[in-house]
């Protein structure tokens with residue numbers, strides 16, 4: 269099946285030099301083609317201007333099976349959500365109401381709520397229930413333009429439930445055509461049964477959980493919440509070193525609640541991504557600058573728990589690659605809508621529209637090591653993109669809070685949830 273899109277009012281390729289990610293001033297150029305055209309099967313076969321089409325088709329006899337006229341529309345690569353917690357049971361709307369009335373995220377957590385509330389519900393839920401709930405949430409994310417995802421475990425904090433969550437992620441990968449990668453986050457918090465014996469729980473993570481997760485091939489990455497009130501630098505280092513030994517790659521919840529030097533550790537240990545960074549120090553940023561670690565910023569979390577925003581401008585000026593994602597989870601950011609995250613990234617983090625677009629597509633794909641397949645519209649990459657019902661990508665930001673997606677295409681097929 270070969271399809272032609274023509275007369276696309278704005279075709280935004282995001283990148284056109286096969287870069288794995290973009291940093292600094294190169295984020296300014298989103299390789300837009302006005303009145304563009306696209307020929308694709310499961311991969312992108314040709315991209316150019318509509319007026320060049322005739323020549324192209326004359327030079328090369330191509331069977332085109334379907335033609336779409338996309339006058340008035342915009343085509344962009346799909347959004348990559350590289351930091352999420354889609355698998356969990358229960359919900360925390362009363363905590364939300366309490367926070368709105370003045371309680372803080374940390375106060376609620378210190379009373380045994382927060383992550384631990386979700387741990388209790390997730391331990392009780394069956395694999396089937398977890399799968400059905402996560403599937404429903406992800407279908408909503410796709411409706412809003414998400415075409416690739418990272419999903420973490422971390423609401424089990426015991427071997428059995430962590431494995432259950434990771435099996436659910438595995439099933440989601442099999443059930444959906446979007447790309448999904450999984451992360452083991454046994455170090456999301458300390459379970460109540462080890463509250464007074466932290467090192468015993470870390471022994472469990474290192475001696476039992478990581479080896480078992482690796483043996484069963486259930487995760488590509490290992491994450492750890494290194495922050496005030498959660499894991500210390502030394503605890504995080506121990507977990508990461510063990511994970512590396514077992515072939516897992518590293519990503520890190522870093523300096524979300526306070527600067528504890530987590531981003532520096534992430535950079536030094538060769539993490540693929542250091543995430544949050546609300547309180548990241550200059551010293552840690554220098555370490556990130558000298559590494560290949562991507563800065564994944566999650567402005568929805570700052571918004572939702574009323575915290576400061578990460579120093580995006582500083583990070584940008586240091587030429588550290590910036591990705592943006594939702595952090596979708598029931599406590600600190602309960603939205604799977606990447607379009608609203610793009611709005612926060614511009615109006616609250618201070619990125620330009622172009623920077624936010626690059627950060628949510630190509631760079632976020634790089635943050636899950638998938639930018640060779642998705643993240644930009646270039647020949648040979650997957651034919652995975654969004655048709656927006658607007659004439660320019662600027663409208664995504666300008667007319668905020670509504671869903672601009674007309675259709676989502678995954679490897680050359682229009683996505684439909686009943687498939």
Ligand code: NIG
Nearest residue numbers: 383493521595597598599600
């Ligand atoms: O990314 N920071 C740690 N974990 C989540 C919060 C999870 C929760 O509150 O359930 C986050 O913000």
Ligand code: FE
Nearest residue numbers: 351353521595
């Ligand atoms: Fe998170």
